[in-house]
Amino acid sequence: MLRYYITDRHTAGGRLMEHIERALSDGVEYIQIREKDLRARELCELVRSVVALPNPHGSKILVNSRLDVALACGAHGVHLPSDSVAPSEFRRLGSFVIGVSCHTLAELRRAEGEGTDFAVFSPIFPTISKAAQGPPVGVEGLRRATRAVKVPVFALGGVTEENAGKCFAAGAAGVAGVSMFQTRTNTDERG
Numbered sequence: 001m002l003r004y005y006i007t008d009r010h011t012a013g014g015r016l017m018e019h020i021e022r023a024l025s026d027g028v029e030y031i032q033i034r035e036k037d038l039r040a041r042e043l044c045e046l047v048r049s050v051v052a053l054p055n056p057h058g059s060k061i062l063v064n065s066r067l068d069v070a071l072a073c074g075a076h077g078v079h080l081p082s083d084s085v086a087p088s089e090f091r092r093l094g095s096f097v098i099g100v101s102c103h104t105l106a107e108l109r110r111a112e113g114e115g116t117d118f119a120v121f122s123p124i125f126p127t128i129s130k131a132a133q134g135p136p137v138g139v140e141g142l143r144r145a146t147r148a149v150k151v152p153v154f155a156l157g158g159v160t161e162e163n164a165g166k167c168f169a170a171g172a173a174g175v176a177g178v179s180m181f182q183t184r185t186n187t188d189e190r191g
Helices: 016-026 040-052 067-073 087-093 105-113 128-133 138-148 164-169 179-190
Strands: 002-006 030-033 060-064 077-080 097-102 118-121 153-155 174-177
Touching: 002 016, 016 030, 016 040, 016 179, 030 040, 030 097, 030 174, 040 060, 040 067, 060 067, 060 097, 067 077, 067 087, 087 097, 097 105, 105 118, 105 138, 138 153, 138 164, 164 174, 174 179
Parallel strands: 002 030, 002 174, 030 060, 060 077, 077 097, 097 118, 118 153, 153 174
Antiparallel strands: none
């Protein structure tokens, strides 16, 4: 079971670095710094701070859409939207982890054909944050997606600890999200 934490400092209650430290300590396999509204300099400072944290399990730090920041700050990779430059174009820059967000089977197939290392597929379950991507595909839609490609597929959108097992049963390599990591940390520290 692979885990993919997508950061959101706006919902982190001023505790983003604590959430990231916990994820690193827990061995979450991927942490995507997804602070889209930060200017390049601010994003670079955040990514450098994250890369400098103890990383006992070798978690991969990815930067959302900003290859320049990922390279400049020593991150392990980048996460791209489905309409981005093909991952194969970035391979010339060296060994780098590249993931792609996908919302349809066609996007998944294209991402695989263009050399992505993995895809994040959404939305699986109902969620306000993914409403713009259309109705949730459900477990059966996820199953079709995982069978359509050979690259690992992460399930995103409304995924919780309670329904994550359904995602794995449908063939997902892992689960991705914001709240399942940030809420869990808050709950653990209160309890």
